[in-house]
Amino acid sequence: xxxxxxxxxxxxxxxxxxxxxxxxxxxxxxxxxxxxxxxxxxxxxxxxxxxxxxxxxxxxxxxxxxxxxxxxxxxxxxxxxxxxxxxxxxxxxxxxxxxxxxxxxxxxxxxxxxxxxxxxxxxxxxxxxxxxxxxx
Numbered sequence: 001x002x003x004x005x006x007x008x009x010x011x012x013x014x015x016x017x018x019x020x021x022x023x024x025x026x027x028x029x030x031x032x033x034x035x036x037x038x039x040x041x042x043x044x045x046x047x048x049x050x051x052x053x054x055x056x057x058x059x060x061x062x063x064x065x066x067x068x069x070x071x072x073x074x075x076x077x078x079x080x081x082x083x084x085x086x087x088x089x090x091x092x093x094x095x096x097x098x099x100x101x102x103x104x105x106x107x108x109x110x111x112x113x114x115x116x117x118x119x120x121x122x123x124x125x126x127x128x129x130x131x132x133x134x135x136x
Contacts, residue, residue, distance in 0.1 A: 001045075002101060002104060002105030002108060003041055003044060003045055003048075003078065003102060003105035003106065003109065004041070004042075004045050005101060005105075006026070006041075006082075006098045006099075006101035006102035006104075006105055007025060007026035007027050007038075007041050007098070007102075008025060008026075008027055008098070009025055009096060009097045009098030009101055010023035010024055010025045010028075010096035010097070010098050011024060011025060011026070011082075011085040011086065011089060011095070011096050011098040011099040011102065012024055012085065012086070012088060012089025012093050012094065012095055012096050012099060013089070013093045013094050013096055014089070014092055014093035015092070015093060021093070023096060024096075025096070025098050026038060026041055026098070040081065041078070041081075041102075044074050044077075044078050044109075047070065047074055048070075048071060048074050048109055048112075050067075051067040051068075051070040051071045051074070052067075052071065052112065052116075054066075054067035055067045055068055055071065055116045055119075061120065064116070064119075064120060065120055067116070068113055068116040068117050068119075068120060069113075070113075071109065071110075071112055071113030071116055072110065072113035072114065072117065073113075074109060074113070075106055075107075075109035075110025075111075075112070075113050076110060078102075078105075078106035078109060078110075079103070079106040079107065079110060081102075081106070082099060082102040082103045082105075082106050083103070085098075085099055085102065086099040086100075086103065
């Protein structure tokens with residue numbers, strides 16, 4: 001949800017050529033063709049929610065591994081996207097709050113994927129051939 005919120009806030013302010021500035025966000029880029037930025041973060045949010053549900057709800061290890069890989073890939077890709085937006089803002093304008101919010105959200109997504117990855121290597125108690133203690 002943090003990533004979705006970041007899309008509403010401007011990631012940068014840019015000179016407009018007339019002495020003023022233009023604020024650009026994902027959902028309001030303020031330039032022709034900027035609407036093409038909208039599908040990517042929406043897909044990431046929906047795919048991340050689906051992958052997180054699979055990691056939590058499905059017990060089949062291979063399915064959880066695929067969902068974990070998706071979370072890590074989405075986190076890395078989204079981190080690079082926000083670094084690009086921030087880099088663009090730094091080079092010709094100034095960074096807006098959306099850039100920092102998006103960066104934080106993508107790091108949270110990446111960390112969630114890494115936590116899911118570590119959970120694949122930790123077997124729950126009673127699994128992996130361990131026997132349950134005898135009932136008294």
